[in-house]
Amino acid sequence: MTTQLILLGTAGGPAPKRTRSAPAQAIVVNGATYVIDCGNGVARQLVHAGIPLDSLRAVGITHHHSDHNADYGNLYLLAWAANLERQVPAFGPPPLADMTRHFLAMNRFDIDTRVGDEGLPPLDELLDPHEVAADGVVFEDENARITAARVDHPPIVDAFAYRVDTADRSIVISGDTAPCENLVRLAAGADVLVHEVMYVPAVDAMVSRYNGTTLRDHLLASHTSVERVGALAKEAGVGTLVLSHFVPADADIADEVWREHAAAGFDGEVVVGKDLLRL
Numbered sequence: 001m002t003t004q005l006i007l008l009g010t011a012g013g014p015a016p017k018r019t020r021s022a023p024a025q026a027i028v029v030n031g032a033t034y035v036i037d038c039g040n041g042v043a044r045q046l047v048h049a050g051i052p053l054d055s056l057r058a059v060g061i062t063h064h065h066s067d068h069n070a071d072y073g074n075l076y077l078l079a080w081a082a083n084l085e086r087q088v089p090a091f092g093p094p095p096l097a098d099m100t101r102h103f104l105a106m107n108r109f110d111i112d113t114r115v116g117d118e119g120l121p122p123l124d125e126l127l128d129p130h131e132v133a134a135d136g137v138v139f140e141d142e143n144a145r146i147t148a149a150r151v152d153h154p155p156i157v158d159a160f161a162y163r164v165d166t167a168d169r170s171i172v173i174s175g176d177t178a179p180c181e182n183l184v185r186l187a188a189g190a191d192v193l194v195h196e197v198m199y200v201p202a203v204d205a206m207v208s209r210y211n212g213t214t215l216r217d218h219l220l221a222s223h224t225s226v227e228r229v230g231a232l233a234k235e236a237g238v239g240t241l242v243l244s245h246f247v248p249a250d251a252d253i254a255d256e257v258w259r260e261h262a263a264a265g266f267d268g269e270v271v272v273g274k275d276l277l278r279l
Contacts (some may be wrong), residue, residue: 003169004028005192007242008035008045010273011249012176012196012223014067020249021045021275022067025173025194029143032057034161036073036173037068043078049236049276053079058139060146061092062175063159064099073103081114081125089128091138091146093158093243100129135182151177153222161186172238176245177223179228186203187236192279195233196245197226197262199253205256206248223247226258230266241266244273 006028009021016022022039026046033055035042046053055078061069069092076088090096104111104124114120117129132138132148145165153159153176161183164171172187174195188194198219207216224232226243233241243258255272263270271279 003166003195003244005169005171005172005279007244007273007275007277007279008042008048008049008248009037009039010244010246011039012067012198012245012247012276013249014065014070017189017249022070023245024086025244026051027164027166027171029056029142030142031055032141034058034060034139034144034146034164036060036164037062037175038070038072038075039067039159040070042071043075045275049278053082054084056084056088057141057143058146059088059090060138060162061090061096062162063093063153064095064157064175065156065176068175069099072099073107076123076127077103077107077110080120080126084126085121087128089130089139091132091148092133093160094133096129096131100127111266124243133158138162147186149182151175151183152180153177155222161239163187163190174224174245176222177224179224180234183205184232186235187233187238190236190238192240192242193233193236193238194242194244194273195229196224196247197229197243197258198223198247199251199258199261200225200227202251202253206251219247226261227264230262230264230270233262234266238268239263240271240279242271242273242279246273 010021
């Protein structure tokens with residue numbers, strides 16, 4: 001068995017970016033696909049990556065910011081149109097169950113029309129949401145075990161990182177977080193840690209175009225600077241550190257800048273993430 005990690009989207013923040021798609025990762029094991037986060041365009045990115053939409057086995061949401069959940073329902077809707085016929089569990093913080101119900105209600109006309117006119121199975125039976133409210137195993141099947149750990153992403157309390165363990169690899173997705181010891185514990189000894197990063201000097205230029213002080217305060221309080229991430233990876237003892245969820249994403253910062261800052265104090269491999277990169 002060979003487990004592959006595909007970075008579907010590596011931008012941070014809700015506004016569409018020139019150079020990167022919204023946050024999403026796919027982990028493929030034995031032809032089965034496990035998606036963590038569903039930023040805008042996740043279904044199309046799966047198609048670009050050559051991953052069949054009907055290979056979905058589970059979908060996880062780290063937290064309810066729109067860059068991470070905007071296409072949660074749409075991923076199911078579009079996979080259903082591409083011959084998804086099995087129930088696929090979803091897991092994520094509350095109010096995931098309410099969100100699922102509202103999504104189905106919003107699309108009821110289309111769903112009922114396609115069931116009646118095209119013979120598709122009822123979409124409602126394919127969505128199986130499970131709310132995550134504490135650390136621990138949130139999903140397990142014959143290919144993968146997925147474990148959650150709460151991270152620090154104020155003002156959101158229910159924000160989680162996920163660790164995916166398969167027979168040959170262990171991959172941790174940080175979600176959005178400030179430096180966090182609970183994440184370090186989750187990632188202990190993992191083969192790969194995909195961690196969000198922020199380059200503070202470029203943040204100041206970015207926020208000057210928006211609501212300045214308020215946005216800057218949020219970013220500094222709830223995200224991790226690229227200068228800090230290497231030390232966290234070293235403390236966790238991971239083999240490979242993959243940078244993703246870049247803030248800012250469209251600042252034309254050279255890869256070497258990200259890599260050099262992240263590598264400080266870390267002895268393992270540092271990968272500057274790109275959309276559709278396979279690892």
